[in-house]
Amino acid sequence: MESFDRRDFLRLAGFGGIVFASGLQGCATRPGGAEDFYFVQLSDIHWGYDNATVNPDFKGTLPKAIAARNSLAQKPDFVVFTGDLTQTTDNPATRRARLKEFRDIAARLDVPKTYFFAGEHDAALDRGEAYQELFGETLRYTFDHKGIHFIVLDNTSDPAPILGAAQLAWLKADLARLSADQPIIVLTHRPLFALAPQWDWSTRDGSEAIQLLSGFRNVTVFYGHIHNEHHHMTGNIAHHAAMSTMFPLSPLGTAEKKTQLPWNAKLPYKGLGYRSVRADSGGRHEAKEIPIRPA
16 A cells, blocks of 8 residues: 655645645544545636737647546546636636536546536636536535545635635534544635735635634645645645646745746746655655646
């Protein structure tokens, strides 16, 4: 059985980050001998984006990412897309067309199961109406997989960056039935903590969700939105941000304003890729960066 060093896990990238359950805090010693597994996170696809200065291969990066994932010898149990599947548009017909195109391309993934949820680019302008028409998914939901409870939170379909009282009540009721040692993974688009409110990198009432989750010993949050790898702790809860498949944004502290980083012809696809982290039972480990490459 493979095991994963906590330090390596904290270095996991977001987009396409291969996440091994045995590397999560508390998950390596799950009761009942639950089986280890891994899943893949992709985020901030922005299908329909068309700025060639930032990404001249704006129609190619998602297919390349899917092809790279499909080429891996070991298949993940599932893939999750953590929001901003499409680029925002004021045109309802264009919004639906982009969502459908994205859905059809994502169907090429050679995996047993794919989970989706909306980002603000997909849902904020119509409160998720088009997204739900195309995907038939609720905007928030839970699922369980091999001993881990997954919670998908919606902090994008309201025009304000909030979860809202109704969703917080739903979360409280869901958590009430779980034991304190239940491993939990939360999937959301915006960060739940106040990373950079001035850049819309926060959820106004996210601290209330964190408070509800703080009574559990093993909680990890995966999110997107910031187009950067980022790791943060709130008490015992680890938060890990994902890169984008379309373009990187300036990391916090490197620019006065949130900025899309221009394409670097000498380093094409820089900031777009995924990282796998493997370790053996003796504690040895290997990290491998797998960038998106030209066809």
